[in-house]
Amino acid sequence: MSDSTIGICLLGCGTVGGGVVKVLREQHDLLLRRTGIDFQLRHVVVKSKDEYPANAAELPMSTEATPAIDDPASQIIVELIGGTGVAGQFVERALKLGRPVVTANKALLAVRGPELFALARQNNTCIAFEASAGGGIPIIDALMRGLVANRVDALLGIVNGTCNFILTKMTQNGWGYDQALKEAQRLGFAEANPAMDVSGRDAAQKLAILAGLAFNCRVREEDIHLEGIDKLDATDLTFACQFGYVIKLLAIAERRENDRISLRVHPTLVHKDDLLADVSGSFNAISFYGHALGHALFYGRGAGQMPTASAVVSDIIGVAIGTTPLQFKHLNVFPDKVDPVKVLPFDELQSRYYIRLTAKDQPGVLAQVTAALGRHWISLSAIHQPESDANGSVPVVITTHLANEGAMQSALKEIDSLPTISAPTVCIRIIDQPKEFGNK
Numbered sequence: 001m002s003d004s005t006i007g008i009c010l011l012g013c014g015t016v017g018g019g020v021v022k023v024l025r026e027q028h029d030l031l032l033r034r035t036g037i038d039f040q041l042r043h044v045v046v047k048s049k050d051e052y053p054a055n056a057a058e059l060p061m062s063t064e065a066t067p068a069i070d071d072p073a074s075q076i077i078v079e080l081i082g083g084t085g086v087a088g089q090f091v092e093r094a095l096k097l098g099r100p101v102v103t104a105n106k107a108l109l110a111v112r113g114p115e116l117f118a119l120a121r122q123n124n125t126c127i128a129f130e131a132s133a134g135g136g137i138p139i140i141d142a143l144m145r146g147l148v149a150n151r152v153d154a155l156l157g158i159v160n161g162t163c164n165f166i167l168t169k170m171t172q173n174g175w176g177y178d179q180a181l182k183e184a185q186r187l188g189f190a191e192a193n194p195a196m197d198v199s200g201r202d203a204a205q206k207l208a209i210l211a212g213l214a215f216n217c218r219v220r221e222e223d224i225h226l227e228g229i230d231k232l233d234a235t236d237l238t239f240a241c242q243f244g245y246v247i248k249l250l251a252i253a254e255r256r257e258n259d260r261i262s263l264r265v266h267p268t269l270v271h272k273d274d275l276l277a278d279v280s281g282s283f284n285a286i287s288f289y290g291h292a293l294g295h296a297l298f299y300g301r302g303a304g305q306m307p308t309a310s311a312v313v314s315d316i317i318g319v320a321i322g323t324t325p326l327q328f329k330h331l332n333v334f335p336d337k338v339d340p341v342k343v344l345p346f347d348e349l350q351s352r353y354y355i356r357l358t359a360k361d362q363p364g365v366l367a368q369v370t371a372a373l374g375r376h377w378i379s380l381s382a383i384h385q386p387e388s389d390a391n392g393s394v395p396v397v398i399t400t401h402l403a404n405e406g407a408m409q410s411a412l413k414e415i416d417s418l419p420t421i422s423a424p425t426v427c428i429r430i431i432d433q434p435k436e437f438g439n440k
Contacts, residue, residue, distance in 0.1 A: 006320045007042040009074035011065055011090055012081040013053055016104060016131070017044070019309030020078065021059065024316075031313075037320050043068035069094050076319055078312060079103040084111050091116060091127075098123045100325065102315040104131035104308060110205035110221045113212075118336035126328035128315035133206035134159060136307030137300040138314070139286050143213040144327055150290025152214040156252040156431070159206045161282035161303045162197035163229050163249040165189045167237070167267075168280045171246055176234045189282050189303075199228040200265040203251045207265060210286070211253035213333050215261055217341035225346040227266035236356055236426055239397045243354070243382065245269040246277045250431065260344040269354050269430040347406030352381070352430040355398040357415060358423035365420045366396065372414045373400070376407040393422050399430065 008024065010017055024031070024039050032038055044059045045068050046052060052061055062068055069077055069090060077094040079101060081087040088108050094101050095116065103109070109116070109132055120127050130140045158164050162184055169180035181198070184190035196202045204224045212219040229249050240247050250268040253261055270277045275297055279285040284302025289295055301307035318324035332338065359365045370380065379401040386395060400408075412425050 004036065005038040005040055006316075007040050007071075007073040007075045008078060008316065009043040009045070009068050009071065009076070010041060010078045010080065011045050011068075011087070012079065013044050013046050013051070013059075014080065015305045016308045016312065017078075017080040018053055019305035020080070020312050021053070021055075022306070023309050023313045031317070035317055035321055037317075039316065039320070042071060042073045065090050066093070069099070070097065074099065076316055077101050078316065079105060079108075080312070081105070082107065084108050088112055088116075092119065095119045095123055095125060095127075098125045100125045100128070100319045102128045102312060102319060104129070104312060106132040106202070106205045106209060110208045113209075114218060114335040117334045120328070121336060126319065126325045128319055128324045129209070130315045131308050131311035133209050134284055134286060134298070134311075135161070135300070135302035135304065136310045137284060137286065137298050137302060138311070139210065139298050140213065141314070141318075142288075142298065143210070144331060144333060147288060147290060147293065147296075148331070148333075150292050152255065152288070152290055154252075154254045154289040155210055155214045155286065156250055156254070157286035157298075158248055158276060158279050158284050159210075159251045159286065159302060160197055160200075160203040160249060161284060161301070162190045162194060163200075163203070164279065164284070165282045166198070167229060167232075167247060167249065170232070170234050171237050171241070172280075174234065174238070177230065177232055198230040200226045200249060201228075203249060203265045207251040207253060207263065210251075211261065211263060211341070212335055212338070214253060214288075215255065215341065216333055216338050217261065218335045218338050219261075219263065219341045223263050223341055223343050225264040225266065229267055232267055233426065235395070236354070236428060239356060239384070239395075240269050240354065240428075242384065243269075243397075243399060244272050245354075245430070246272060247428065248276060248279070250276070252431070256344045258342070260342045262344040262346075262349055263341070264346065264349070267428055269428055271432075274431075347404075347409065349405040350402050351405060351408075352402055352432065353378075353400045353408055354426075354428045354430055355400070355412075356426040357396050357398075357421055358393050358425075359396055360420045360422055361392045361394045362420055365418075368418055368420065369396065369398075369415055372418075373398075373411050375414070376403075376411040378403045378407060378411055 166180040208219040285299040384397040
């Protein structure tokens with residue numbers, strides 16, 4: 001776009017939308033000096049007048065999205081409604097009109113990405129989506145520009161601030177999951193219904209977007225093995241600490257043999273020497289491993305009004321000055337231009353493991369457990385057995401060397417069938433610290 005004035009149609013004015021309004025209005029002169037463009041809010045659309053913000057009298061408010069999208073003065077459409085319903089309809093309408101779309105809607109891109117990107121291309125326009133993963137961290141821009149020369153070996157990190165806040169409170173305060181969740185909800189870090197976050201789905205949708213860009217492939221949410229944090233016991237966070245680890249919910253994409261990609265979201269033991277272990281509260285951090293760069297860590301606020309608004313406005317500027325349309329036209333990294341990912345089946349994963357079993361305090365129990373693991377070629381690296389409780393049960397914590405996921409699951413079934421095991425065995429994967437930190 002070359003016009004000195006660019007009209008913005010904002011669909012949705014909740015938390016993030018309010019932040020976008022704030023940036024565009026309060027930093028208007030700064031943006032004009034930096035870009036030479038006068039960004040003007042032409043429409044701010046919400047579902048009903050009940051959703052009007054406190055400063056609605058100062059804004060071009062509306063409850064009618066269609067005429068706002070159709071208005072020729074709406075040169076960039078910003079979708080901050082969320083979900084895959086009406087948001088998808090509005091985005092589709094904008095693209096058919098040839099209007100560029102800026103969105104933070106990870107769910108919509110994860111579900112309908114290939115279709116919508118193809119529609120944008122058919123109508124000679126583009127989609128910008130920096131705010132869809134990582135909040136204010138410019139990881140998408142980095143993958144498409146600063147890191148584009150790298151053959152990516154791994155992309156992994158903490159991409160859900162709600163889960164990271166909960167796990168931080170459980171680790172630092174010794175709280176149980178329910179108490180930590182209530183605190184997250186009280187402070188506004190968790191929704192009243194936190195299922196999308198604590199189940200790991202939010203992280204999986206973000207990983208689908210990031211892994212697709214990093215590995216030049218089309219990744220669906222269904223391609224990703226998913227485990228949340230809602231079943232975690234504070235006991236395991238305590239034991240992890242004793243072994244020199246913390247537990248984080250990690251989103252992991254790794255290149256394996258034959259260029260197959262391991263895609264997974266699950267609680268993970270991270271060594272305390274790993275930089276990811278120090279990421280606390282609602283912050284996000286994403287580790288990138290490229291053949292040329294090596295390791296880089298992107299750290300910052302992964303959610304919140306102003307950090308996410310920062311990413312949205314950066315996309316608006318990218319569209320307006322023409323860099324985003326050029327990237328969209330020339331880079332073959334978008335889901336409509338790449339082949340489906342070659343997924344490494346989850347049972348072929350090679351990992352180290354933390355195992356906690358609850359056993360009756362009887363002679364020979366440990367021998368039975370180690371024999372079961374040995375039959376599946378699982379080698380042990382450490383064993384910890386505290387005193388038994390009043391009920392005669394004792395927790396036994398084991399860490400393993402590198403083992404096969406399928407073999408581990410078979411071994412766990414065998415262990416849990418033993419009459420001396422009184423509760424289902426807990427199994428959490430361990431990620432090795434990056435090579436860069438191995439020789440401190």
